[in-house]
Amino acid sequence: MTRRARSAMRGWCVLGGIAALGAAIGCGAKSGAAPVVRAPAKAEVSACARTTPGMTVAPYAAPMANGKVDRVREGSQVVLAKRGASTLAYVADEDDGTIHVVDLSTMLELLTFDAGGSPAQMMMLPDGRLLVTLRDRAQVKVFEPTGSATGAMSERCALDTELEPIGLALSPDDGTVLVSSGWGHALTAFDAADLGRKFRADLPREPRAVVVSDDGAKAFVSHAVGSAMSVVDLRDEAHAVRTIPLKGKEASPSRKHRLPIFESISKSAAIRRPLPTPDLEPQDRTSCQGFALAKTVVPDGRILAPQVLVESGDTSARTSGYGSVGGQASELPGVAVIDQDSNEPLAASLLVRDERAFRAKPERECLLPRAAAVHPVHGSLLVTCVGSNVVVEYDAAAAEPHAAELRTWRVASGPTGIAVDWAAERAVVWSQFGRTLNVVALGDTVRDGAPAEAKDDDEADAPVTRIALSRRPAMPKTADVALGRELFHAVGDRRISMDGRACASCHPDGRDDAITWATPDGPRQTPVLAGRLAGTAPYAWSGSGQSVKEHLTHTFQRLRGTGLGEHEVESLVAYVNGMATPPSRTTMAAEERAQIERGSRIFHSDAAACATCHGKGGAEPDGLKHDVESRAPSDMQAEFDTPSLRFVGGSAPYFHDGRYPTMRALLVASDGKMGNVAHLSPADLDALEAYVRTL
Amino acid sequence: MSRHLRAATAISLLACGAAIAGESFAADGGRTALGRTTISALPVAPAAAPEAPPDLPKRIPAATSTAGLHVARPDPSFVEVTATHAPDAPAECIRLHANGFPQQRLTLAPAHEVVPLVVERLVEDGHGGASLSLETFHFDARTRGSVLAKTQTFPLKAVVAPGKGDEAVYAYRDDASVHVIWRASEALRWRDMQFPGSIGHCALTHLVLSASPNEAKSSALAVGSLMPSVKSSRTTSGSVRLSASISKTTRDPEPVLSVSVAFDAGERSTTLPSKRSAFPG
Numbered sequence: 010m011t012r013r014a015r016s017a018m019r020g021w022c023v024l025g026g027i028a029a030l031g032a033a034i035g036c037g038a039k040s041g042a043a044p045v046v047r048a049p050a051k052a053e054v055s056a057c058a059r060t061t062p063g064m065t066v067a068p069y070a071a072p073m074a075n076g077k078v079d080r081v082r083e084g085s086q087v088v089l090a091k092r093g094a095s096t097l098a099y100v101a102d103e104d105d106g107t108i109h110v111v112d113l114s115t116m117l118e119l120l121t122f123d124a125g126g127s128p129a130q131m132m133m134l135p136d137g138r139l140l141v142t143l144r145d146r147a148q149v150k151v152f153e154p155t156g157s158a159t160g161a162m163s164e165r166c167a168l169d170t171e172l173e174p175i176g177l178a179l180s181p182d183d184g185t186v187l188v189s190s191g192w193g194h195a196l197t198a199f200d201a202a203d204l205g206r207k208f209r210a211d212l213p214r215e216p217r218a219v220v221v222s223d224d225g226a227k228a229f230v231s232h233a234v235g236s237a238m239s240v241v242d243l244r245d246e247a248h249a250v251r252t253i254p255l256k257g258k259e260a261s262p263s264r265k266h267r268l269p270i271f272e273s274i275s276k277s278a279a280i281r282r283p284l285p286t287p288d289l290e291p292q293d294r295t296s297c298q299g300f301a302l303a304k305t306v307v308p309d310g311r312i313l314a315p316q317v318l319v320e321s322g323d324t325s326a327r328t329s330g331y332g333s334v335g336g337q338a339s340e341l342p343g344v345a346v347i348d349q350d351s352n353e354p355l356a357a358s359l360l361v362r363d364e365r366a367f368r369a370k371p372e373r374e375c376l377l378p379r380a381a382a383v384h385p386v387h388g389s390l391l392v393t394c395v396g397s398n399v400v401v402e403y404d405a406a407a408a409e410p411h412a413a414e415l416r417t418w419r420v421a422s423g424p425t426g427i428a429v430d431w432a433a434e435r436a437v438v439w440s441q442f443g444r445t446l447n448v449v450a451l452g453d454t455v456r457d458g459a460p461a462e463a464k465d466d467d468e469a470d471a472p473v474t475r476i477a478l479s480r481r482p483a484m485p486k487t488a489d490v491a492l493g494r495e496l497f498h499a500v501g502d503r504r505i506s507m508d509g510r511a512c513a514s515c516h517p518d519g520r521d522d523a524i525t526w527a528t529p530d531g532p533r534q535t536p537v538l539a540g541r542l543a544g545t546a547p548y549a550w551s552g553s554g555q556s557v558k559e560h561l562t563h564t565f566q567r568l569r570g571t572g573l574g575e576h577e578v579e580s581l582v583a584y585v586n587g588m589a590t591p592p593s594r595t596t597m598a599a600e601e602r603a604q605i606e607r608g609s610r611i612f613h614s615d616a617a618a619c620a621t622c623h624g625k626g627g628a629e630p631d632g633l634k635h636d637v638e639s640r641a642p643s644d645m646q647a648e649f650d651t652p653s654l655r656f657v658g659g660s661a662p663y664f665h666d667g668r669y670p671t672m673r674a675l676l677v678a679s680d681g682k683m684g685n686v687a688h689l690s691p692a693d694l695d696a697l698e699a700y701v702r703t704l
Numbered sequence: 705m706s707r708h709l710r711a712a713t714a715i716s717l718l719a720c721g722a723a724i725a726g727e728s729f730a731a732d733g734g735r736t737a738l739g740r741t742t743i744s745a746l747p748v749a750p751a752a753a754p755e756a757p758p759d760l761p762k763r764i765p766a767a768t769s770t771a772g773l774h775v776a777r778p779d780p781s782f783v784e785v786t787a788t789h790a791p792d793a794p795a796e797c798i799r800l801h802a803n804g805f806p807q808q809r810l811t812l813a814p815a816h817e818v819v820p821l822v823v824e825r826l827v828e829d830g831h832g833g834a835s836l837s838l839e840t841f842h843f844d845a846r847t848r849g850s851v852l853a854k855t856q857t858f859p860l861k862a863v864v865a866p867g868k869g870d871e872a873v874y875a876y877r878d879d880a881s882v883h884v885i886w887r888a889s890e891a892l893r894w895r896d897m898q899f900p901g902s903i904g905h906c907a908l909t910h911l912v913l914s915a916s917p918n919e920a921k922s923s924a925l926a927v928g929s930l931m932p933s934v935k936s937s938r939t940t941s942g943s944v945r946l947s948a949s950i951s952k953t954t955r956d957p958e959p960v961l962s963v964s965v966a967f968d969a970g971e972r973s974t975t976l977p978s979k980r981s982a983f984p985g
Binding site for chain 2: 308309310311346348349350351355356357362364387388389402404406407408409412413414415416
């Protein structure tokens with residue numbers, strides 16, 4: 010077999026049934042000098058345990074805070090592994106439902122295998138098993154190395170999780186695997202040896218990344234919405250969950266600050282020292298976009314949480330757009346720093362400043378942070394930013410890392426995963442939209458002398474190498490939908506918004522930001538888009554948009570964007586209409602099923618009258634506006650369009666102004682104004698709520 | 705992990721550990737420089753004496769002049785004051801009184817009363833050591849007379865040692881503050897982002913932070929668009945920022961000063977074509 014043929018064959022080594030075929034035809038015929046793995050002990054033998062000791066792939070190691078070199082214990086869309094002297098990158102391809110294997114020595118893609126679903130994150134266990142959260146399957150798939158030189162893996166088993174497993178982490182003692190479930194709002198723990206379930210902790214909405222404290226006593230969990238981080242006690246039997254508020258403030262010194270230079274002329278002062286605190290009038294901001302977490306090594310003891318601080322306006326007044334508008338940035342990037350031991354955020358890390366006027370390239374603001382990793386030796390934090398399509402490096406030891414930006418690198422579109430190959434001074438970044446693996450050189454590659462001597466982009470050295478990865482031949486996404494996705498996440502696109510925010514800023518993952526915005530019509534809670542648009546016209550709480558296209562155009566106007574072209578709007582509509590919906594449960598216990606059926610009967614009954622407006626299954630609203638006595642003081646009108654109730658269970662707070670924090674509060678408080686529940690027993694109310702949560 | 709890798713890691717960790725223990729740690733990544741030190745490792749200003757006494761003279765006779773200031777009158781309406789060049793000082797700035805912002809030259813209207821001026825002069829010994837001299841003058845713009853009222857010298861610690869771009873960051877502290885001095889390779893227009901309306905223009909940037917860690921007001925950021933080069937007609941669109949902050953977590957035995965200097969010089973990339981499709985069809 011020629012080398013070329015062998016290379017081509019490797020590409021065909023798709024796992025599952027094909028893996029065996031691949032091995033037979035020579036895929037991975039070589040086996041490098043890899044660490045030998047012990048055979049599993051009897052106690053560990055289970056359906057998920059290793060079956061092929063002597064594996065050729067070992068987890069990547071990095072310096073830790075205790076001075077030792079140890080394995081990476083956080084999940085990512087990019088997982089590094091060692092195979093002999095080579096470093097392999099396993100890349101989770103959520104669009105294709107595959108995992109790519111790339112040899113970082115040769116920059117060649119070795120293999121792609123089927124993940125069995127949409128892989129969100131991966132993590133390698135000490136024995137080489139690869140855990141993969143499958144976002145659309147409520148499962149964690151477990152793979153083990155086959156011994157192939159290509160880094161191929163074979164499936165061992167699948168663990169059932171709560172809906173939409175995303176984040177992964179491993180405790181420092183290697184004993185516990187933690188899985189966060191976004192739609193299932195839970196953290197589930199598994200025994201790392203036999204992967205049996207240990208416990209489940211209920212969390213607030215939309216958990217994403219997980220890191221475990223150095224002592225293994227608690228897990229920190231980020232949330233895409235909700236202005237908070239969760240801390241789960243891993244040792245206490247109750248596994249209590251504590252919330253760390255991550256709301257911040259914006260310093261607005263330009264408003265009332267008197268320049269100290271004028272003051273100094275008329276007064277004699279002591280030696281120059283911290284100036285009197287200027288009249289900053291810091292403005293409260295909620296936080297959002299908590300998709301990523303990282304744990305520092307130097308200095309240790311800090312959890313870094315990239316996020317975005319949001320100014321949504323005074324909802325007691327009407328504004329000219331969404332939020333305060335008026336030149337103020339509605340969204341500013343931040344990095345919250347949490348003291349790992351006290352669970353307290355550093356106050357400075359929750360303060361942001363609008364520095365757009367001082368930035369050379371404000372369109373590169375990190376308004377959609379999606380993944381993070383630390384460089385364990387430099388002591389820097391690397392964050393991938395979707396929309397602006399950059400990787401930003403921050404000083405991880407700064408009190409406010411977002412104000413200590415060190416470097417940025419442009420990468421291919423949609424960077425959603427990152428891993429740091431610290432020994433080779435490079436970061437490996439997966440760009441999901443561009444289907445490209447970026448290898449970013451972190452060493453001294455750019456500047457040699459004064460910045461004025463820097464070369465133009467095209468002629469300079471190349472700190473970013475891009476590797477286009479293979480794709481399935483039958484891609485479900487058309488070019489238009491791909492363009493729509495780019496536009497949905499576009500940051501700094503003046504056609505969409507004047508202040509740079511993207512559609513995904515308020516609709517992370519196509520859902521909602523749990524924020525109520527001040528608008529020209531009054532307070533408006535962001536609605537879920539994914540799965541809620543088809544057949545639910547008109548759109549907007551006021552029912553002003555007769556089509557999605559019309560509503561989008563109206564939204565751009567309110568965001569003071571200049572507007573998109575016809576084809577781009579069509580593409581955006583195509584993407585929005587086809588967004589991946591939150592997952593739905595497919596199995597449940599008989600008792601629970603009975604309760605939900607009971608709730609369904611209540612929902613569709615004439616007495617409760619829920620379906621009268623919301624339609625069958627809550628998904629067929631009547632398309633009319635109703636006055637349900639919910640008019641807020643700043644509302645322009647009293648009647649509101651009947652919303653679709655699809656996925657309503659995961660989109661608190663409720664009503665157009667977000668007045669009800671929970672589903673139960675909504676059901677009880679709106680009795681007689683919007684359906685009737687007063688006649689229901691507590692059990693019936695439970696059943697109704699349970700049913701509505703399944704919609 | 706190879707033996708070499710382990711050794712490199714151990715060295716790196718030792719270096720990092722030393723940094724937190726008090727020695728400065730500088731990782732020059734080319735266009736970015738990072739430095740950290742503990743607050744106790746900074747030299748302490750000998751006394752927090754006022755730069756200028758509270759009582760200023762009403763008038764200083766024209767005949768009174770002091771070495772250290774150069775006064776010109778390019779226009780009848782103004783006087784222009786600069787620091788007299790000291791041969792051993794790579795950077796000198798002048799500012800108006802205690803809370804002014806360092807400038808290469810200061811323009812004053814003659815209608816002013818007597819004002820205190822401070823000349824900041826950085827002296828580097830070429831071996832990593834440096835000191836900051838603060839000379840306080842009383843200056844009468846009407847007569848152009850001046851009196852040297854006070855001289856103070858503060859030893860400095862290099863937090864980011866002079867590197868490729870010839871920039872360096874030094875620091876010292878007094879009883880309540882940490883002073884961060886950034887010496888650039890040329891004069892920059894810069895802002896202290898605590899007070900964005902303030903604009904300094906000099907090769908020296910002097911940030912003052914509260915020594916209390918983790919306070920929002922304790923961190924500071926300077927951003928300066930590079931000025932047109934004196935030596936050529938070329939200007940640059942890049943900017944450079946100095947970030948300095950003091951933080952402390954439960955595990956830190958004492959507050960950590962973290963400083964970075966970052967140049968915005970753009971990024972580059974190349975693209976490798978896909979080698980093949982891994983899927984049939």
